[in-house]
Amino acid sequence: MTWLVLLLLSLSPEAETLPPFAADLAVDYFVHKGVSHVCYLSCADQYQNTIIAKNLINHDIRTSAPSVKKSLQNLSMVLDHRNVMGVLLNGECEKAQDILREASRLALLDDHHAWLVLHPPSTSFIQGFQDLNMSVDADIILASYRGDHYELADLFNFGRIQQNPLETIRAGTWNMSDGLNLALKAYKYYDRWNFHNLTLRAISVIFNSPKEFHPEMLSDVRYSAGVSAMTKVAAQILNVLMEQHNFRFNYTIASRWIGTPERNSTLAVTNSLLWKEQDISCTCARIFPQWLDWVDILYPPATTLESKFFYLIPNKGIGDYENRFLTPLSSGVWLIYCLAGVICTISLTIAACMETNSDTPTRLQFKSVIAFFSVLAAVCLQAYEDVQQLEKRFSSQGRRMILLIVGLMSMILYNYYTSSVVSWLLNAASPTIATLDGLINSDLELVFEDIGYTRGWLENPGFYYYSGYKNLKEDKLREVKVTKARRTVPTLQPVEDGINLVRKGGYAYHTEPYTANQIISRTFGERELCELSSLQMMRPAFVYIMVQKNSPYKEFFVWSLQRLSERGHMSASRRRISSVIPPCSGRTPRSLALGQAAPAFLLLLEAMLLSLVLLTLEILWHRYQLNKRAGKKSTRIPNYSITLSE
Incomplete structure (x- = not known):
């Protein structure tokens, strides 16, 4: 050696x-x-x-x-x-x-x-x-x-x-x-803890850059128009490091995260770091392998990024989300309920008038009162009998059968309907769009937030930003619902306008939950919140703060972020910026799908057919009895008695 x-x-x-x-x-x-x-x-x-x-x-x-x-x-x-x-x-x-x-x-x-x-x-x-x-x-x-x-x-x-x-x-x-x-x-x-007020060049992203920029816009826990949630989380984390290590940022504002590496192209976070015009990004981005040739990422990830389509549950359509039945306890339900009671009352009144019992009062007013209280008692699941103050009581089999059917069907419909509503609200899945196929086949018109990664997705077929892997359904969604779709409004909309389109119905708006919540929480009413639903487009994906390729500050920031993560600063920043869409209170029930109450209506139809059969049999039996009595009278031999006088 x-x-x-x-x-x-x-x-x-x-x-x-x-x-x-x-x-x-x-x-x-x-x-x-x-x-x-x-x-x-x-x-x-x-x-x-x-x-x-x-x-x-x-x-x-x-x-x-x-x-x-x-x-x-x-x-x-x-x-x-x-x-x-x-x-x-x-x-x-x-x-x-x-x-x-x-x-x-x-x-x-x-x-x-x-x-x-x-x-x-x-x-x-x-x-x-x-x-x-x-x-x-x-x-x-x-x-x-x-x-x-x-x-x-x-x-x-x-x-x-x-x-x-x-x-x-x-x-x-x-x-x-x-x-x-x-x-x-x-x-x-x-x-090397104290950086002696070193000034680092930082680039961040704000959509529609404001005329006057203040660094507080990036880290304020309140909503700032054009500032995404992941930018706020990154800014809060870096602010902690600035205080601890005595350095500051000179900010540059761009409108996109990812840009092309060619010189003189549109300014973005990645290409400014690639050209070494900036030291660090005061925002985060979802990173794909090809972009690692341009920048280095800092780990652990600062937060996650997700996006959804927000829409109102359609009240008509095809497939799994058909939803045409009435809303429980709505005005339409009460009108149908009252109409059914009137029909039952009239039916009972007609049946009572057709009776031939001579001992029963024949006044129409009295019979209608009896019919009304009979139906009311059946609806209330109580017994009612029109007892007459006579020694002899007469009853109609037809009226008894009608009362029985009305009582049973009222009880069955009540139980089926309420149990269907309760079971659907507690256990069953809501009648919403659950997959991209459902969204493609729906009548909803898609609109998107005007944001950098959405523009990149729309302009680059074959770029699967939302899935993170090759997903042909993304291409189909872009082609069917965006490229070749008939449009009534532009594809890209500001957040305020996009959420307002959702309120009108017939539109699905794509944005981040944090951004959507800022508008929904202050503009949607209780009924709209109960009708609001969403479809996950991008599952939560890690996003990273970026620095120059082979940056001299990478090791320092990685070490610093790991310290903040161990001490809970990063999770605290995520919780400060997190948002939750206000839930439906439950006081305003959602509409019930027709198929979920179908057994009750099938049973009602069977009972109606059975009542017609019983009515036919009763009529035939009555005629048979009349004919039988008439035959006996005609064959009876007269009894003549002769009285002799003395």
Whole structure:
């Protein structure tokens, strides 16, 4: 292994001497960092290179030692490594400053490269780092030999692009007796907590950008026109971090989340981050794999995004949602109930008038009163008998049968109807549209909120934003209900206008539940709330705050969001912004589907047919009795008696 290392060493003719104990310092530091590979940019002699390489290899750290001059030609390849890589640089080399400037240009002064720069104390050498492209994620330790020990300094910058000054923190010491003694905390961002009022560039989304923008619009728990719920959650979370770490945002407002990557295209969140015009998004977006080539996402996700079609339950139609029957306890039900009572009363009056009982009063007024109270008693499920104050009581079998049928059917209809209503309200599914097929086959006209991701869905057939996977029903819905549909209103509508169309009936409006609730809660009455229904278009999907690709702030924000999640800040922000559509109180019942009460009406029809059969049999039996009595009278022999007088 030693001979292999020696073959890899590339030596410079102008050899420089390393500071004393540099090899021991390098071993202790990189073992502490836990790196698996160290690149030693060397200009020292072969002996010193061999000592450092052997010491690192003995600690299972792979080592390469290219010369400084040759590394300048292809530094990106020399320092290319997937995992965290250690870089040891002798600052006294002639080209050391050139190496640092080239690494700055290639963005190699980041968290993926742990730099250890050896150099004697020099203010001018340290000030050279001021002009380097380094940020808060930089991992650079400057080691200066002070006679019997090394002084270690941590160098970074909160934002070179924002013209922030170089930050220098005492990192600790190293000596032969005690080894490495770091004053830094275990995780570097605890020592970089205060950003000293750093200004970061943030981009957010507001539909129809207002004439005057105030940052409070993004985080206010109250509804702000044009600001989505996920934007408010993201703004509240980032506001907590701004207070904790002392930085602020310079806001840019766009109208869309996702844009094309070509230059001079419409400004959006993704392409502004891709062009490195912004540092972070003060909003969230649902991310698909192809967009990860443009931006990096921060996890855990800030919240979820969902959307629904809101509509009033149709009172006519086809299929599973047919709903043509009367609403319980409505004026129509009471009118039919009264009409049925009048018909039963008239029927009983006619039946009473057709009776031939001579002992029963024949006045029409008296018979109608008897019929009325008989029907009323049957409806109230009570007994009634027109008792006459005579020794002999007469009764009609027809009237008894009619009273029996009226009483039984009133009871059966009452029980069936009320039980159907109760069971439907408590257990059965409401007569609503449950699938995209039902929505496609319905008579509802679809309108959408004018929002970025909806425009992208409408303009890009084959883009399954709502499902998140290939779903041909989305294409069919777009084609049948949007592209080829006959329209009475424009497809894209503001929230206020879209909800008003829903109130009129015949329209289904697509928006987020949070947005819809702001209008529905203050404009819908109790009956409209009971008739309101919705169809889930996009199931709750995670949305993420975004930063530049390979952003120097990614690690910091990921660590910060995880801390906020552990402490409940993120869930608290979601609850502040969450909304629930006001439920139906239940005092105004919904209409009952005809099929759910069909058994009661079938039984009524059977009873009516049975009553006609019984009436026919009664008439035939009555005629048979009359004919039988007439035959007996005609065949009877007269009895003549003769009285003789004396």
